[in-house]
Amino acid sequence: MANPYAERQVSHSGVNMAEKNEDIGFKKDTVNKLLSSFFKEDKTRLSGDAALLVAEILKVFVREAAVRSQKQAASEDCDQVDIEHFEKILPQLLMDF
Amino acid sequence: MSDDKDETQQRLKAAIHFTVGRLCQMTGKDNRRGFSRQAVAAIAETAFRQCDVFAKDLEAFARHAKRSTVNSEDVKLIARRSTALSIHIQKKTEELNQGKKSTGKRKSRDTEEESKE
Numbered sequence: 001m002a003n004p005y006a007e008r009q010v011s012h013s014g015v016n017m018a019e020k021n022e023d024i025g026f027k028k029d030t031v032n033k034l035l036s037s038f039f040k041e042d043k044t045r046l047s048g049d050a051a052l053l054v055a056e057i058l059k060v061f062v063r064e065a066a067v068r069s070q071k072q073a074a075s076e077d078c079d080q081v082d083i084e085h086f087e088k089i090l091p092q093l094l095m096d097f
Numbered sequence: 098m099s100d101d102k103d104e105t106q107q108r109l110k111a112a113i114h115f116t117v118g119r120l121c122q123m124t125g126k127d128n129r130r131g132f133s134r135q136a137v138a139a140i141a142e143t144a145f146r147q148c149d150v151f152a153k154d155l156e157a158f159a160r161h162a163k164r165s166t167v168n169s170e171d172v173k174l175i176a177r178r179s180t181a182l183s184i185h186i187q188k189k190t191e192e193l194n195q196g197k198k199s200t201g202k203r204k205s206r207d208t209e210e211e212s213k214e
Binding site: 024025026027030031033034035036037038039040041043044045046047049050052053054056057058059060061062063065066067069070073074078079080081082083085086087090094096097 | 102105106109112113116117119120121123124125128130131132133135136139140143144145147148149151152153155156159160165166167168169171172173175176178179182185186189190193
């Protein structure tokens with residue numbers, strides 16, 4: 001069953017098509033449904049622009065988390081970024097946002 | 098009825114997880130350090146929970162301004178803690194407004210203003 005909220009599918013051929021950084025991101029519709037599910041009041045709505053901006057903030061949040069985790073892994077001389085690297089940078093990440 | 102809500106949440110989580118995975122892949126690309134599955138899942142879960150925080154804040158800001166629709170001004174407040182983030186969001190807002198004023202999307206403006214942090 002197709003997941004209507006899934007981002008567009010990419011081929012898993014392993015070939016990295018030259019995707020621009022800007023192409024990957026959260027869909028406006030997904031962000032809208034997501035935030036709406038957390039609103040306390042039914043009447044609260046999200047404007048189109050607001051949804052796009054939140055999508056952008058989320059993208060920055062995830063990128064920050066990824067880059068910081070990676071730097072942590074590098075400082076510990078690890079080959080892979082593991083969950084403990086993420087856990088170490090998480091407190092500061094949450095404070096910075 | 099609560100099952101439907103759970104199912105929706107699961108689908109949303111799955112969508113988030115997918116995009117987070119791709120973003121991590123992009124970040125790891127230049128570095129040759131891959132992200133473990135657990136790490137990606139943890140980042141996705143954190144992003145999901147952060148949305149709850151954002152949503153509650155946004156709702157409060159809109160209500161404070163006596164509105165029931167959250168707009169871009171509310172979102173700008175969310176970004177207030179980090180100067181760099183505020184500037185980035187401010188630029189995005191201007192881009193969106195520019196896009197509305199002209200008849201079509203201005204691709205040249207997009208590539209020029211997309212600055213990496």
